[in-house]
Amino acid sequence: MEETGPIEVKNVVVPGVIYLAEFISEEEEEHLIRKIKESSQQKWKALANRRLQIWGGEITPKGTLCRQPLPDFVDTYPDLVSRIKATGMFPDSPHKQPNHIIMNEYLPGQGIMPHEDGPVYHPVVATLSLGSHCVFNYYKYKDHDPDPSSSSSGVGRAVDMNPVFSLLLERRSLVISFSDMYTSHLHGIDEKTEDFIVSNASQPSEASTAIRIDNFHLIQNDIKETIQKGQPLKRETRWSLTCRDVTRTSNLAARPFTTGRK
Ligand SMILES: O=C(O)CCC(=O)C(=O)O
Numbered sequence: 001m002e003e004t005g006p007i008e009v010k011n012v013v014v015p016g017v018i019y020l021a022e023f024i025s026e027e028e029e030e031h032l033i034r035k036i037k038e039s040s041q042q043k044w045k046a047l048a049n050r051r052l053q054i055w056g057g058e059i060t061p062k063g064t065l066c067r068q069p070l071p072d073f074v075d076t077y078p079d080l081v082s083r084i085k086a087t088g089m090f091p092d093s094p095h096k097q098p099n100h101i102i103m104n105e106y107l108p109g110q111g112i113m114p115h116e117d118g119p120v121y122h123p124v125v126a127t128l129s130l131g132s133h134c135v136f137n138y139y140k141y142k143d144h145d146p147d148p149s150s151s152s153s154g155v156g157r158a159v160d161m162n163p164v165f166s167l168l169l170e171r172r173s174l175v176i177s178f179s180d181m182y183t184s185h186l187h188g189i190d191e192k193t194e195d196f197i198v199s200n201a202s203q204p205s206e207a208s209t210a211i212r213i214d215n216f217h218l219i220q221n222d223i224k225e226t227i228q229k230g231q232p233l234k235r236e237t238r239w240s241l242t243c244r245d246v247t248r249t250s251n252l253a254a255r256p257f258t259t260g261r262k
């Protein structure tokens with residue numbers, strides 16, 4: 001695939017959110033999924049409701065990335081890192097391109113709670129979806145937070161659980177979040193096995209569980225047709241590559257972090 005180049009206006013879904021369908025080809029997707037499936041069990045970190053791998057090195061508790069090479073299948077074939085750089089969305093980041101990738105695996109019914117990505121990263125995040133779609137929600141904190149102990153990191157602040165925007169992330173798409181979508185909003189994915197999406201033309205009387213998405217105009221025709229027929233989109237296993245630039249880096253290998261004396 002050619003370099004994507006600058007983003008077009010139509011790809012700006014809302015200020016601070018860019019959506020690029022078909023960011024990689026089907027062959028590239030297949031290759032990436034194969035590499036993920038072939039990776040050794042030790043590379044996986046199990047969480048309560050999903051598992052993940054960290055590529056590019058571990059981040060110390062103080063927020064420094066102990067750099068490790070990224071896998072070939074993200075910077076050689078396909079050269080995702082250069083392709084993401086070529087979107088022109090990382091010009092102000094210290095390394096001008098992502099240096100760290102979290103690869104999350106979600107089985108149907110799994111998701112991720114609303115959260116912020118935090119200050120360790122330059123405030124631009126590019127996420128590639130493989131294997132399945134999902135619906136990606138952006139949330140705000142409640143306006144008048146009654147809790148005076150709330151911190152700016154978001155810990156303890158009440159979240160308004162009605163999403164401000166929702167995007168359908170198709171497989172092979174890239175979504176880029178930046179500016180206040182990164183610094184003052186949260187994002188998350190509901191734990192669902194299928195998503196009912198309403199098309200632009202739908203009436204408000206349609207199923208109350210149906211979701212209105214903000215990037216309907218940018219999605220592929222076959223998915224549009226499924227939505228227009230009123231059929232749900234069934235989730236399959238999804239792998240996402242969350243690509244960011246960790247501001248502070250070190251070339252020293254990560255050491256085990258102990259709390260005791262040296
Ligand atoms: O899987 C996704 O698309 C989101 C992952 C995410 O938000 C994160 O890793 O911080």
Ligand SMILES: [Fe+2]
Nearest residue numbers: 115116117187
């Ligand atoms: Fe996140």
